[in-house]
Amino acid sequence: MKDEVTRDERVANLKGLGCSRKRVEDARFTQGKGNYIDDISLPGMLHGDFVRSPYAHARIKSINIDAAMALDGVTAVLTAKDLEPLSLHWMPTLAGDKQMVLADGKVLFQGQEVAFVVARDRYIAADAVELVEVEYEELPVVVDPFKALESDVVLREDLEGQTEGAHGPRKHHNHIFTWEVGEEEATNAVIDDADVVAEETMYYHRTHPCPLEPCGSVASMDKVNGKLTLYGTFQAPHVVRTVASLLSGIEEHNIRVVSPDIGGGFGNKVGVYPGYICSIVASIVTGVPVKWVEDRMENLMSTAFARDYWMTGKISATKEGKITGLHCHVTADHGAFDACADPTKYPAGFMNICTGSYDIPTAYLAVDGVYTNKAPGGVSYRCSFRVTEAVYFIERMIEVLAIELDMDPAELRRINFIKKEQFPYQSALGWEYDSGDYHTAWDKALKAVDYAGLRAEQAERVAAFKRGETRTLMGIGLSFFTEIVGAGPVKNCDILGMGMFDSCEIRIHPTGSAIARLGTISQGQGHATTFAQILASEIGIPADSITIEEGDTDTAPYGLGTYGSRSTPVAGAATAMAGRKIRAKAQMIAAYLLEVHDDDVEFDVDRFVVKGAPERFKTMGEIAYAAYNQAIPGIEPGLEAVSYYDPPNMTYPFGAYVCVMDIDVDTGVTDIRRFYALDDCGTRINPMVIEGQIHGGLTEALAVAMGQEIAYDDMGNVKTATLMDFFLPTAWEVPNYETDHTVTPSPHHPIGAKGVGESPHVGGVPCFSNAVQDAFRPFGLRHTNMPHDHWRIWQAANSLGLHD
C-alpha cells in the first residue's frame, strides 16, 4: 500500500495535543440547541417553588398552608414537618456540618427555604407561594463575624452545648472551627527578630459565582421499578448519587443522576441544595416528576457564596528584602451553616498555599470559621479551594512589604521567588510544588510590558498630578501566582469520605472510531473537545472520531467531578492512562497482524510500524477492526480500557500578570488600559481553549476586584440580589487582554498538563486590585479593600486628601 500522506499531515489529521481545534460543543450552544436543566420536560411533570424567609433571623411560630393548598392546581406544600419522618428536614453539608433543608423552627438567613410548593405549572406554584402564611418572630441579627464571636445571640441552637465540631474544638456558640498549619512560635520568633515587618488587615469581600444558568433539578421517582432519576446542575454527579443514596436509603444502583448541559458552575454547583432534596421528596410523594429551577435572585441570595475572609498578615524580611517569615490569621464568615465545598481534611481549603510563589522558610496560618446570619456556602469560585483568597493575601502582603522596604514590588518578588532548581519544592505550610520556572516567566512578562518604561511614565504622571495638570493617576498592578489544582491524591483529599480520584473508560469501535466516558462534567470548559485531543495523541484515532461523554452516572465511570481545575490534572491523566492501555493491546494485535514480535513494532502517530521498516505498518483503524473480527490467539476480542487515576500530587500552574490602569481621582472611574497575562499550565492541550479560559477567568477577576459583591445591611437584608447591583461584566466593561505563556510541564502528570481554567481568576484579582492600590502608593496608601467600585476608589482618594 502506498502511503501518500506525510507524517506531518497524519499528525495534523489527529487534531491531538497542541491543536487549536474548534470546540465541538459550540455548534449546539451557538444555535440554541443546548439541553440545560430547564429544557428538560417529562410527562406529567410538576413544578416546585420555595417560600423563603424575608428575615435574616427569626423564629417560626406557625406555617399555614391551607390557602395555598386550596388554590386550583396545587398538589402539595412541604414543610420541615413533612420531611422529618424521612430524616430529610436537615442534610449533611460537605464540610461536616448539617443544614436545614426546610426551616426547622427558625430561619437563619434571608432567603432561607421555608416551604416547598408543588403545583401543575410554574405560575400556579408562584401564586401559591404568596398564599402560604408564615408567622415569624424576629430575632437579633448578627452579620459581623467578629461581633458574632462576642454575641450572646445563639445562631445554631441545634448545636448548643456541642464544644466539639467536625474540625476540632469550638470556642464559642457561634464558632465553627480553628484550623492551624505551620509553626506559630517559630514564626513569631522570626518576625520578632526581623529587620523589617509589614502588617496589614484585608477583607476579601463576599461574592458569588453567579453562573449564567442558575441551579435546578428534575427528580423522577418511578415507583413501579423503584428507580429514581435525578437530572440537575451538578458539578459532581457521581457524588450526588452516593449522597442521595445515603440520605434516602434508595440503593445506589436504583439512582441515576444526570448532569445535562450546564451553563457555568464556577463552584456554585458543587454542593447539594434544599431544592434538589425537595424535588426528590416531592417526586416520591406525588409519584410524578418534579422540577425545581431557581431564579437569579434566589441564586444570588441563597445558593453558595464565595470568599468572605478577613485576613490579617505579618510578613518579615531582611533589610535587603529577603522574606523570612509569614503569619496569617483568617476570620472566615461561613454564614448560617458550614457548607464550604472543601476536601474533608481542609476546612479552609488550600489556604495554606498562602506562602505563594516565594521561598518563605517559616510560616503559620490559623483560620477561625464563624457562623453569621448570612447564606451558607464558601465555595471555590473559579479557583481551587480558597486559593484565590491565599493568592490575594500574599500578593497584597508583598506589595505592603515593598512599601515598608521602599522597594520596587517587581524586584521584591524576583529576589524571593522559589528558584527553578528548588523544585520539587517543599513549602513551609506543607505542600510539594511539582515544577516551576518563575524567574523566566517574570522576566518575560516585565519585558513584554516594558516595566521600566511604565514606571517612568507613572512617575511623570504623579509629577503632573502634583503640578495640577491632570486629575488622573496611573496604577501598575503586578501579580505572580501559583495555583494548586487537581485534587486528590486520595490519601489527603476526599469529599464526604469519597476519595478524589477520577476516571476514564474508552471503547474503540470496530471501524476505528471511539467513545470515551469520564467521571467529570463540563460546564463550559470544553471537555468534549480537549479530552478527545488527549486521546487522539495517545491512541492515534482522530479527535473528530472520538465522542466524549460525561454526566450520566448509569454510563460514565465513577469520578469526583469538575471543580478546582481538577479535570485535566486528574481525569485528563486517567484519559491518557486508559489510552495507553488501549495502545498496549493494539501493539500486540499489530505485532500479530504484521507477524513480528510485540517488541518489534512501535507506535507512530496513528499506526504501529515494524521497527526499521516503516513501510510495514497497521493503522489504528485496521487494528480496531481486527480486534473485533479476527481470532487472535491469546488475546480476547474487543478494544476497551478503563483507568481510575489517583494522582501522586497536585499540579501547580503559575503565571505572571500585569495591569495598567488609569484612575480618575475625582469620580473613582477606572480605565484598564492594558492587561498582560502570562500563564504556565504545563503542556498545552488546546491553545484556543486555553485562551478562552484565560479571558473568562480574567473577566470574573475583573468583576470581583472592581465591583462584584454580596452585601448585607445590618438587618441581614441582601443589598445586591439582582444584576442591577451585582456586577456581571459585559463586553463594554472588559478590557482587551494580551495573553502569553511559558511551558513547564508537570513531572508527574502523564502528559505534563496542569489545568488552567481557574489560574486567570486566581492571578487576576490581585493584579486588578494591585493596580488600584499602586496608583495611590505615591500618596501614602498602603491598602484599601475591594471591590474597587467608583465610590470606594473615590473614598480612598478622599482619605488621602486628594480632593482638597
Added chain:
Amino acid sequence: MIPSQFEYHRPADMAGALAVLAEHGDDARVLAGGHSLIPMMKLRMADVPHLIDLQDIEALKGIKIAGGQITIGAMTTQHELIADTALHAAAPIIREASLQIADPQVRYMGTIGGNVANGDPGNDMPGLMQCLDAQFTLEGAEGKRTVPARDFYEAAYMTERDDEEILTQISFAVQQGGYAYEKQKRKIGDYATAACAVSITKENGTVTAASVAMTNLSDTPVFSEAANAVLVGTSCDTADIKAAVAAALEDIDPTEDNRGPVAFKKHVAGIIIKRAIERAASRA
C-alpha cells in the same frame, strides 16, 4: 420572578387603549418598552390585572420635524431616536443621551414615552426633556392636554399624569447652541450615579440662554434655574462654571444606595455638571 396573572390587551388605536383604561381604572397600566413595568410585575411589586400593550398603535410612533418644532411619538424607541439623522441634525443631544442608556438590546425595546412617563428618577430622558423645555401631550377620555416637562414630575413615580391618561407625544424646539449629556454609571445597564444635560446658547461670546438639568440626584429630575441664572450673561469661564456648579448642587438631594454615600454622589455630581457645562459651552 414570576408575575401574578394578568389580562393582556393589545388595542389597535388610542380609542381602544383609552377604553380599556376607562373600564379598569387603577387595575390597568399601559405597557411601552416594558423595562420598568415588566420587572416590577415579575417581582410582584406591581400588581397589574390589566396590561395594555401600546405597540400596535401607529399614531404613537414616529419623529416629525416641522416649523422649528420636533414632535416624537411616545412609542418611538431609543434605537429609532439614535438612528434618525434628521433628529440628530435638529437636536444632537438626543442621540448623545440615548447612546448612554443601557445597551442596544434594551434600546431596541425601550421607548421615549415609557422613559419619561414612568417617573423613575433613574431614567435619563426626564432630565433631558426638562433641559430642552419639552412639552408632554397627555390624552384621556376628556381629550388632550399639554404639560411642560419641567412641571410634570412630583415625586418618585408620581407625575402630573392621571391614571386614565396616556402620554402620547413629546415636543420641543429645534436646538440652538451647544449641548452635552454627561453620565457616570457603574456599568452598562445601570442608572446614573449622576447625570446632567446642558444646553447653552452664546452670542458674541456671552451666554444668552442656559439650561441645566440633572438625573438621579433627587427623587425627581432637577432643573436648576439657579445654575441657568448664574451662567446667562457670562462668558462661561472657569469661575462662572464653578459658580453655576455650586448653584446646581444646591438644588439636588441625592440618597445613599449601592452606588455610594451622599457625600460621594454630591462630589461626583459636581464633576459631571462641570464637565457637561464645559462641553456644552465649547460647542456653543
